Amino acid sequence: MAEKRDYYEVIGVAREASGDDIRKAYRKLALKYHPDRNPGDASAEAKFKEATEAYSVLSDQEKRAQYDRYGFAGLGGGFDFGNASVGDIFSQFQDLFSDFFGFGGFSGGRRRGAPSRGNDVRVELSVSFADAMTGAKHEVAVHGSAPCGTCYGTGAKPGTSPTRCSTCGGNGQVATQRGFIMFSTTCPSCRGAGQVVGDPCAACHGKGAVEKERKVLVTVPAGIDSGQRLRVPGQGMPGPEGTAPGDLYVDIEVSEDARFQRDGYDLAVRRRISFADAVLGCDIGVDLPDGTAAEASVRPGTQPGSVVTVPGKGVPRLDRSGRGDLHILVDVHVPTKLSRRAKKLLKELEEELAREGQSSLQAG
Secondary structure, eight states: OOOOOOHHHHHHTTOOHHHHHHHHHHHHHHHHHOOSSSTTHHHHHHHHHHHHHHHHTTTHHHHHHHHHHGGGGGGOOOOTTTOOHHHHHHHHTTTHHHHHHOOOSSSSOOOSSSSSSSOOOOEEEOHHHHHHHHHHEEEEEEEEEEETTTTSSSOOOOOOEEOOOTTTSSEEEEEEETTTEEEEOOOOTTTSSSSSOSBOOOOTSSEEEEEEEEEEEEEOOOOOOOOOOEEEEOOHHHGGOOOOOOOOEEEEEEOOSSEEEETTTTEEEHHHHHHHHHHOOOOEEETTTSSEEEEEEEEEEOTTTOOOEETTTTTBBTSSOOOEEEEEEEEEEOSOOOOOHHHHHHHHHHHHHHHHHHHHHHOO
């Protein structure tokens, strides 16, 4: 039996990591090695189990304290992640996975008593900075299982039917007693289905489902930002035996822009003006990522590093109540090479400004 790795090493955080840091690190691992993303990959399944076992301890303050003090010995027996099926893990820790994935987390079997609907699906979508400002429509690929068209999802060869599981009596669950505690786990014979297939369908090999890819058109609203999630009702996995499908959840990542920085619904941009424009004042235009333009007035005597704000020219608000503001950071260009005439004119300007300054002092 392989020796267990340190839980902090498994999650990839320091021993003094905060609960939030542990949660973020585990979420990345869980998404990477999730069984739905790695069908048939035993190595990914093992890593998923290992990370989940580590997180189940480190996310619990009492268990974490015991582990920090006594190591694995301080945890007692507990749930056997290594030998349990993934379905059993999801069954025992359903609250944990609903917190991370917004649903049961695993497409390999539905718990008895669960809603009669298909599984939800989560995908990631990267959109451009411009699309985040204007809104756009994007196609996303949805991979997953769908009811087999040959056996209509029964898993049995056409003309035959599944039979009730003799191990669990059709319940899909079996009760096991450990000491004085009774645990209910997924039936090992039917894997929670409550029935077994004696003569499997040749098209789906008795699974009742086949892997398919389909395209879903997603409407990205103007004002969306990285880390936000869109819900597309009814575009998840089809439900069993013709029941309602699940939902599609789209996690958004907005690409960065070379010119603009975003802070909520506000935009910031740098604009360089000449020394003369800074002294005399000028009007400047800014082309925005959504194809529109903004006009701003730079007052005479504007200093380097000043910020000119143009209200209502930032990112559209998701609730359509207007837009944020545009902030223009003014850089003043100072030439490094000057002609003799330019140097002479600047010298004259310096002398003139000095005289004006002296006159102001005398008048004061």
